Amino acid sequence: MxxxxxxxxxxxxxxxxxxxxxxxxxxxxxxxxxxxxxxxxxxxxxxxxxxxxxxxxxxxxxxxxxxxxxxxxxxxxxxxxxxxxxxxxxxxxxxxxxxxxxxxxxxxxxxxxxxxxxxxxxxxxxxxxxxxxxxxxxxxxxxxxxxxxxxxxxxxxxxxxxxxxxxxxxxxxxxxxxxxxxxxxxxxxxxxxxxxxxxxxxxxxxxxxxxxxxxxxxxxxxxxxxxxxxxxxxxxxxxxxxxxxxxxxxxxxxxRVDGRQAFTYAPVRGIFEPAVAVGDEVQAGDIAGTIHPTAGPSEPARSVHFAQSGLVACQRAPALTEPGDCLFKLVVDMPLPQVPRINLAA
Incomplete structure (x- = not known):
């Protein structure tokens, strides 16, 4: 380079x-x-x-x-x-x-x-x-x-x-x-x-x-x-x-994002019906939503669950999803030390 x-x-x-x-x-x-x-x-x-x-x-x-x-x-x-x-x-x-x-x-x-x-x-x-x-x-x-x-x-x-x-x-x-x-x-x-x-x-x-x-x-x-x-x-x-x-x-x-389990991914293709919204607090095991197969009721719907607890920071916008699409990201509280004031203009 x-x-x-x-x-x-x-x-x-x-x-x-x-x-x-x-x-x-x-x-x-x-x-x-x-x-x-x-x-x-x-x-x-x-x-x-x-x-x-x-x-x-x-x-x-x-x-x-x-x-x-x-x-x-x-x-x-x-x-x-x-x-x-x-x-x-x-x-x-x-x-x-x-x-x-x-x-x-x-x-x-x-x-x-x-x-x-x-x-x-x-x-x-x-x-x-x-x-x-x-x-x-x-x-x-x-x-x-x-x-x-x-x-x-x-x-x-x-x-x-x-x-x-x-x-x-x-x-x-x-x-x-x-x-x-x-x-x-x-x-x-x-x-x-x-x-x-x-x-x-x-x-x-x-x-x-x-x-x-x-x-x-x-x-x-x-x-x-x-x-x-x-x-x-x-x-x-x-x-x-x-x-x-x-x-x-x-x-x-x-x-902060607490590891890769903060992300919830679509396991199958279909229409995603979210069970929560951005800004909601969720618990591990809570239902995140349901994916409805595009083939219709001849195929079973698939429930998706959160792997950890946290605050919903983002949610997939399009309803149609593919396997691997990110459906949600969670964040958790992060305690911080007192921050000294710094004069950045100096």
Whole structure:
């Protein structure tokens, strides 16, 4: 893998003011031999100060963050800042434009391809540019996700356990500043593991917040508002938007995924009838739902049960399921030590 990115832009990241432009992703096709795919980017800078990298559209069918960051990009002026904000509201633009989780160009799941490859597929090239060019500029990265087409999510903010106690404390403080109802803390072993944007940021020593804000291929008004308010709270906390008027954060319940049995999977194909909803508390052995075979009553219905107790953090949105589809994810309470206040603007 080379460090020389093939993506370029006319944005000058060291220039004061507000620049609205794009990254140019080279993509040669039958209809456009020398073509590029424009990825929207906004850089707002005012003198010396911390840099926040704000991202949405990592998965194209997750809409709350895309709308929230687009609103912020339009509203913010350089004079309000002390430092720099870099906004990419549609990072995986081919997937965003298609309304899909993965890119239609190469079937690439961007948040499973970090740190990327400059000479790889289009999705590899995007991951590489973020890893090699944008992350080194950042003092914090916020990557806004939702449940997408396949999941409905309880709004939450996610962090990974830091490499030191001080790093973890810093992340926990930022998570509470963001102010989602649920704060989920991961040891990094689940999901995309070491191939996510947050994992790459952590390897570079950059604090990273991730969210889940809604889903079901719709736009949650509450999720979009939480994205906007949470981002503004963090920017004010870090001194980047010192005079921003923000709503105070509500309480955040600190939770975690307790192993692989937190997930409930479909054992057979059929129409899934859930017995519980996102936000419900369940006990091990409780019925999660029933799968009704598409063949009709000639085949028996199949009950599905929870393997452990916990809070339902997400639920499958489409009723039609295949074996192996995730139906539910549970989280459990996680006691945390007192977190010291840290001045991140210093």
């Amino acid at each position: 080379t460090n020389d990115t093939r993506i370029w832009t006319d944005v000058d990241f060291d220039k004061d003011g507000k620049q609205i432009s794009c990254l140019r992703l080279p993509f040669s096709s039958d209809r456009s031999a020398y073509g590029t795919i424009p990825i929207p980017i906004v850089c707002i800078r005012n003198g010396v100060g911390p840099t926040a990298l704000l991202i949405s559209g990592n998965h194209g069918d997750e809409y709350e963050g895309q709308v929230a960051l687009s609103k912020l990009a339009r509203q913010l002026d350089a004079g309000e800042l002390r430092g720099r904000i870099i906004i990419l509201p549609a990072l995986n633009y081919p997937a965003v434009d298609a309304g899909r989780r993965v890119s239609p160009l190469d079937q690439g799941n961007l948040n499973r391809m970090f740190p990327g490859d400059a000479n790889g597929s289009p999705t590899d090239m995007i991951a590489h540019y973020v890893s090699e060019v944008l992350l080194p500029l950042a003092d914090i990265v916020i990557d806004l996700h939702s449940g997408g087409t396949s999941l409905l999510y309880l709004p939450c903010c996610l962090i990974r356990v830091g490499k030191t106690a001080a790093e973890t404390a810093r992340l926990v403080e930022l998570m509470h500043v963001f102010g989602a109802p649920i704060g989920s803390i991961s040891d990094g072993s689940g999901g995309g593991g070491a191939t996510t944007l947050s994992a790459t940021a952590q390897a570079l020593g950059i604090p990273a917040l991730t969210t889940e804000l809604g889903g079901g291929a719709s736009l949650s008004r509450a999720g979009e508002k939480l994205a906007r308010d949470g981002v503004l709270r963090v920017l004010k906390h870090m001194g980047i938007l010192p005079d921003a008027i923000v709503e105070p954060a509500g309480p955040t319940r600190s939770m």
